[in-house]
Amino acid sequence: MGFLTATPWWVLLLIYVVKTIEVTISTMRIILIQRGFRKLGTLLAFIEVLLWVFVAASVVQNINEAPVKAIVYSIGFATGVFLGSLIESKLAFGHVLVQVISSEPASTNIVEMVRSRGNGATEIDGKGLNTSRKVLLVYVERSETTDMLSSIRSIDPKAVVGVSDVNNLSGGYLPKRQRFIRK
Numbered sequence: 001m002g003f004l005t006a007t008p009w010w011v012l013l014l015i016y017v018v019k020t021i022e023v024t025i026s027t028m029r030i031i032l033i034q035r036g037f038r039k040l041g042t043l044l045a046f047i048e049v050l051l052w053v054f055v056a057a058s059v060v061q062n063i064n065e066a067p068v069k070a071i072v073y074s075i076g077f078a079t080g081v082f083l084g085s086l087i088e089s090k091l092a093f094g095h096v097l098v099q100v101i102s103s104e105p106a107s108t109n110i111v112e113m114v115r116s117r118g119n120g121a122t123e124i125d126g127k128g129l130n131t132s133r134k135v136l137l138v139y140v141e142r143s144e145t146t147d148m149l150s151s152i153r154s155i156d157p158k159a160v161v162g163v164s165d166v167n168n169l170s171g172g173y174l175p176k177r178q179r180f181i182r183k
Contacts, residue, residue: 019080027081094142114138
């Protein structure tokens with residue numbers, strides 16, 4: 001018997017585990033679809049709903065007799081959101097656009113560093129308040145973002161740097177990377 005309920009402990013554990021898995025999948029699905037991985041997102045949607053139907057049915061069945069099931073279900077939901085976002089950040093799907101505004105001399109070194117890593121860089125002439133500037137546009141894998149930003153900062157600590165998520169990217173020069181997940 002579960003604590004303060006007629007529901008066996010193993011049923012509560014099963015509700016928690018399945019709900020955690022379902023919401024982890026749901027979180028991953030949303031992020032993947034936003035990043036353009038529609039096929040994988042569709043597959044995850046099927047699994048997500050299948051799990052949801054069974055776990056929700058288990059929770060609402062005799063809910064008046066065991067309201068603790070709803071609490072366990074809610075805790076599983078929260079855990080799944082956390083795990084899904086954690087897993088996605090580790091997998092780092094997709095690309096980002098790194099925009100750099102730098103002085104002309106430093107921008108040359110940044111472009112050399114970017115290109116030496118196999119990435120492309122687009123240079124645009126710009127004008128700051130009192131000086132000429134270079135605006136650099138660099139697309140990188142999300143998994144490479146931290147390292148790229150660190151390298152840019154080491155070359156030009158005063159550079160203005162922005163990072164934007166990219167939902168769809170085609171054309172131009174993109175390094176080839178082995179993909180284990182297809183869009």
